Amino acid sequence: MTVTRDDARAALRDAEATGERSQTLFRYELSSPYLLLWGALWIVAGVVAAVSPANTGFGWAAVDFVGLGGTAYLIVRHARRCGTGDERVRLVRNIGTVAALAAFVGLTLMLFGPVAGGDVTMLIALVMAAGYAVAGCWIGVRYAAVGVALAGLCAGVFHLAPAQVPVIVPIAGGGALILGGIWFRRSR
């Protein structure tokens, strides 16, 4: 078989582009369950806030407890799928990034507290949106799309119906996360 330098150059370019696309789609697939889990839990928290405003704090605590347990399970499953290669390193970095953002939100709320429930919801939603937008710059444009949709929804609710933030933001944001999760899972 004769392979010219032009053939080799074109083949390498093609192989690299295909490999990158394959990795991006695989990462979308791995991220999908996290979005579906937290999307569903946000909606539950929003419904609790709507039905029983006095129990909003309890609803969020329960949702966070279930969410952290579910996330731990997903991380273990995710790590098994990734084996010991680069994807495992990436997973550890992602966990570190999310932990840093969570610590930032927690410390910010502590510094500026006491903070109204609606403001807490907005801050968490906006930091999540920013996280997805940053992920979009590094991993794949679909993350950025989810971040922009989430931020747009939050900003819209904040300006149009500020009193309803504790109810609408979790329900609309949760819906956006679920749609994003389905979009990621079906990525081709």
Next chain:
Amino acid sequence: MSGADEIVHQPTRLRIMSALNALPRREMMEFVRLRAITGATNGNLGSHLATLEKSGYVTIAKDFVGKRPRTRVGITGPGRRAFQGHVAYLREMLEDGGGT
């Protein structure tokens, strides 16, 4: 420098192998996603997968998710080595200015 791998070098098969090589070990890709990534038709992709499977470079698993049939494809150890060897050959060719 080891030679070119004729099985891997064909453009569609090279795309198949690079898509599968990008996944972690033991991970498989659904046929429909592989078809979208490679831009091949069902028949074309099936034919190239058969060639790769016959060479021991990929494994094909068929099962059902609920009532829907699902076909998944994974790269084997020899397949990964063949792909990486072929890519190394292409890179060396460009660096050395060899080949024709």
